[in-house]
Amino acid sequence: MGTQRIIAIAISGGMLLLILELVRRKRLMERYALLWLFSTLLLLVLSLWSGLLNSLASALGVSYPPSALFAVAFGVVLVLLVHFSLAVSHLSDQNKVLAQRLGILQRQVQEQNEHLSTLAQGDALKDAPLGEGARARDREQLTPTS
Amino acid sequence: MNRYLAIVPAHNEAGAITDTVEEIHRFAPDFDVIVIDDGSTDATASRAESAGATVVRLPFNLGIGGAVQTGYLYAQEHGYEVAVQIDGDGQHDPRYIGELLACLQADSALNMVTGSRFLRQGDGHRSSATRRVGIRIFAGLVSLITGRRVTDPTSGLRMTGRVGIELFARDYPHDYPEVEAILMMHAHRLNSCEIPVAMRPRRSGVSAISSTQPIYYMIKVLLAVFIGLFRSSPVVEQGDTPVNAEHAI
Numbered sequence: 001m002g003t004q005r006i007i008a009i010a011i012s013g014g015m016l017l018l019i020l021e022l023v024r025r026k027r028l029m030e031r032y033a034l035l036w037l038f039s040t041l042l043l044l045v046l047s048l049w050s051g052l053l054n055s056l057a058s059a060l061g062v063s064y065p066p067s068a069l070f071a072v073a074f075g076v077v078l079v080l081l082v083h084f085s086l087a088v089s090h091l092s093d094q095n096k097v098l099a100q101r102l103g104i105l106q107r108q109v110q111e112q113n114e115h116l117s118t119l120a121q122g123d124a125l126k127d128a129p130l131g132e133g134a135r136a137r138d139r140e141q142l143t144p145t146s
Numbered sequence: 147m148n149r150y151l152a153i154v155p156a157h158n159e160a161g162a163i164t165d166t167v168e169e170i171h172r173f174a175p176d177f178d179v180i181v182i183d184d185g186s187t188d189a190t191a192s193r194a195e196s197a198g199a200t201v202v203r204l205p206f207n208l209g210i211g212g213a214v215q216t217g218y219l220y221a222q223e224h225g226y227e228v229a230v231q232i233d234g235d236g237q238h239d240p241r242y243i244g245e246l247l248a249c250l251q252a253d254s255a256l257n258m259v260t261g262s263r264f265l266r267q268g269d270g271h272r273s274s275a276t277r278r279v280g281i282r283i284f285a286g287l288v289s290l291i292t293g294r295r296v297t298d299p300t301s302g303l304r305m306t307g308r309v310g311i312e313l314f315a316r317d318y319p320h321d322y323p324e325v326e327a328i329l330m331m332h333a334h335r336l337n338s339c340e341i342p343v344a345m346r347p348r349r350s351g352v353s354a355i356s357s358t359q360p361i362y363y364m365i366k367v368l369l370a371v372f373i374g375l376f377r378s379s380p381v382v383e384q385g386d387t388p389v390n391a392e393h394a395i
Contacts, residue, residue: 029320030321030369033369094205097206101205
């Protein structure tokens with residue numbers, strides 16, 4: 001067994017275990033784990049089953065089979081990157097909607113607070129003319145205008 | 147305010163939501179109704195409001211798991227003792243709420259009661275043949291793992307008590323949550339059971355599981371079930387009050 005094969009098996013096997021462990025700890029959602037699991041399984045199968053890798057290499061016109069493994073790994077990485085770009089686009093769209101909703105909600109809360117405080121002032125004013133007026137009259141009586 | 151809450155997740159169910167809310171009011175007057183409008187683009191929210199429900203509008207579609215968990219969060223914050231999930235599409239008959247409640251309250255060790263369409267032979271709508279095969283597979287798996295007979299693990303007609311509300315408010319599966327929710331109850335050593343119900347064909351809208359998604363559904367849920375086996379203890383965030391057998395008793 002060639003050294004490259006051992007390394008390939010170790011890396012893809014290790015990745016597979018890492019992904020499973022991350023899902024187990026609820027750090028990685030199943031939705032995003034599936035593509036990773038599929039990719040690492042594919043690479044693991046190709047590195048374990050050298051016959052399949054050899055026929056794939058000759059089909060691709062690659063004379064050195066481990067290079068074919070690199071080609072497959074590169075393709076897998078490309079697919080994963082597109083997948084993440086899609087996920088990020090989706091998230092930023094949702095984030096935009098959240099920010100807009102929050103801004104509108106904040107405005108509504110502010111308007112309602114202002115409305116409440118004008119209501120409270122109105123109540124105060126209703127009592128105020130009597131109280132204030134009476135007190136002003138008292139002051140005038142106590143300190144006659146010069 | 148009542149002590150019981152009916153959680154109605156609805157995504158573009160304008161055609162059925164009025165009847166659903168009115169039926170809950172009629173057949174289960176002890177239940178407050180909260181409709182979680184999961185980013186609908188039709189008149190679901192306004193129709194639910196005029197039918198007399200409290201409506202929480204999500205700013206975008208979260209999927210059934212996120213919508214239902216919103217309901218459990220609401221139930222937790224408002225101190226409801228019992229919460230029942232009723233789909234907004236008219237599949238679930240609110241006449242069974244009384245039976246679910248009687249079953250839940252008859253046994254104080256019970257934390258969740260599910261309405262199963264397969265316990266009684268021959269009546270009601272039982273979905274397509276292919277979907278029944280999928281349900282059968284999950285039923286077998288869940289029965290094997292929990293060690294008790296589960297016939298309808300994908301049923302969304304379920305009622306939980308306070309402990310279940312607190313658990314689900316904190317942690318609820320994202321996509322296609324029903325099967326995983328049963329296993330979560332089991333992992334937390336909470337007890338659940340089934341009672342027979344008849345379900346109706348949906349009146350409007352489309353199922354969350356469209357024709358193109360069953361493969362993703364099967365793989366995702368199987369993966370979740372498989373990995374769930376290797377979670378030795380319930381995953382509880384730091385600072386949370388752990389839910390365990392003591393609380394259940």
